[in-house]
Each structure stands twice: as C-alpha cells, then as structure tokens.
Amino acid sequence: MTDPHPRFTSDDFGSDHPSAAIAALSALVRDGSPHGFDPGFRQRVLSSVKSHRDATIGAALERHFVRIVPLAAAATLLLAGYNWWGGRTTSETTLDAALNLPRVTLAAAYEPAQLFGATIAASENP
C-alpha cells in the first residue's frame, strides 16, 4: 500500500543535502505552515455562498423574465386582434371587442340563457 504521507529522501533535494538536515528543515517548514484564516472564516464563507446563491437565483429569474416577456406580449396582441376581429360589429367599444366582452343591456342580463346557462334555457324553451 502506498504511504499517504511520503517522507523525504536526499534524492528529492539533491545529493548535497544530508538526510538529517533535510528532515530537520522539512519538519521546521511543516511546523511553520499556516494553520488557518482569522476566526469566523466558516461564517464568512457561508454568507458569501448565500449571497452568491441569491444573486444566481435573481439572475436566472431575470434571464427567464426577459425571454418570456416578448412571447407573452406577442400572444396577448394576437388574442386581442382575434377578439377584435370577431366582435368588432357586436361590441360597444374597441376595447370591449379586444377583450371579447359582449354588449350588456338590462334585457340581455335577465335572459334565462344568461342567468342559468344556454343548455338549461334551451331545454325549457324547445
């Protein structure tokens, strides 16, 4: 099995370094290695990750919004045009026609078909 923490040999450093000197110097450098960042590093990392994640979600939403808005606007215009074309003679205003709103009169509002639905009205008045 391979040693996970291989030690040093004089071959690693050239033949002019005796192994005792290598070991002493290696140990010294290893012992003097930095042991960590300033206290609170974990919290700082987690808050950075969170803000990065929030920014990513925001950017993704913005990207989708920008992609969807032109399609939605085009679909709305098409539907409004279709409605207007079908109801231009029966509707009161252009807006009513675009929104497919039928002309409303007092008599029409109290018609059985309007109150109970066309099926019921048709069965009662053959």
Added chain:
Amino acid sequence: MIAFASDAELLALARAGDDRAFGVLVDRYETAVAATVIGMLGRGDEAEDVGQETFIRFHRALHNFRGDSSLKTYLVHIAMNLSINALRRRRRALLRFVDEDDAVDVAPEPRVGPAGEVDAKELQAVVQDAVARLGAKHRAVVVLRLFHEYSTRETAQILGVPEGTVLSRLSRAMKELETQLAPYVQAGAALPETIR
C-alpha cells in the same frame, strides 16, 4: 452527529442544500486551504478572499465532484490555481517595484526558551516569511511538498509539470530555505508540542 459524518455523507447533504453540512466541510478543510493560500500569498485580505473563493467554487461544483481525487487534493488544487492567478494579477499590478534579485536577508537569531524551545508564533512568522521570499514556482512546490506532504508525483499532477521539474525546484528552494532558516534548524530540536 453531523460533525463526525464522513466526507461522502457531508457531500450528499451539501448537494441537497444543507448549509450546515457544507459548513462542517469548510471547518474540516480550512487548514489545508489556508496553508496553500497563505503559503502562496502571505497573510492578508487577498489570501482571505482567495480562501473564500476556493470554497465558493467548490460549492458551485458540488454536483460535479466525482471523487476521483480526495476532497483535500481537490480543494488544494483549486486553492493553488486561484493563488497562482492572484500572484499573476499582483505581478501585473505592481510591475515589480521591488527587484526580485535583492539580497536575501538571513533570519535573525531565534529566541530560545529555557528548555531550548522556539516560540511557535515566531517560528510560523519566520517560516512564512522565508517561504514568501521564494519565487512563485519554488513556493508552490514547497507549499505542496512540505506543508501538505504530497508526493513528488502528486505535486507534479497538481502543478501540471513533470516530476523532474518538481525535484529541481524543490532542491533549489531547500537551499534557499536552508540559508534563511539555518539558526532555527539548529534550535529546532526542541520545538514545542503545541506546533507539532
């Protein structure tokens, strides 16, 4: 207890969005990342930023980590690449106000305690200062080979250079370190347990 969970368990939890599990991984590998980043850049805001960036990139790549190498090696690899990039940026920004070939100062005589021990903080500062005086390529080899005790092959893989290059850089770096740290090597027989 989540603090005692294995890396694989913590990774699975972190992938599912558990920030506590990711926090435990940060705690577990902070020392390895700090040794790499501070060893390469020295202490300061830049090292802290690169340390954070290392873990942010790791978090972003959680789903891509396949476990081909150990988690420590994976993080050290990211930290080393980011440190080298930071050194390049620093180099471009400073345009070398200081001549790299300036004469190397030898470390002062160490303050040795009654039992022959060397002050741990003083030793850390002196070693980090000596490593910081090395050129970036030699420093990278010292950080991986001596701080982390990676093998020559692993060091070569992380740095993307042939093994022979690692050996020659290490040999040259050791000669420089030997010159700078000679007084401490002699006093090092009684290093305190706290820094072992």
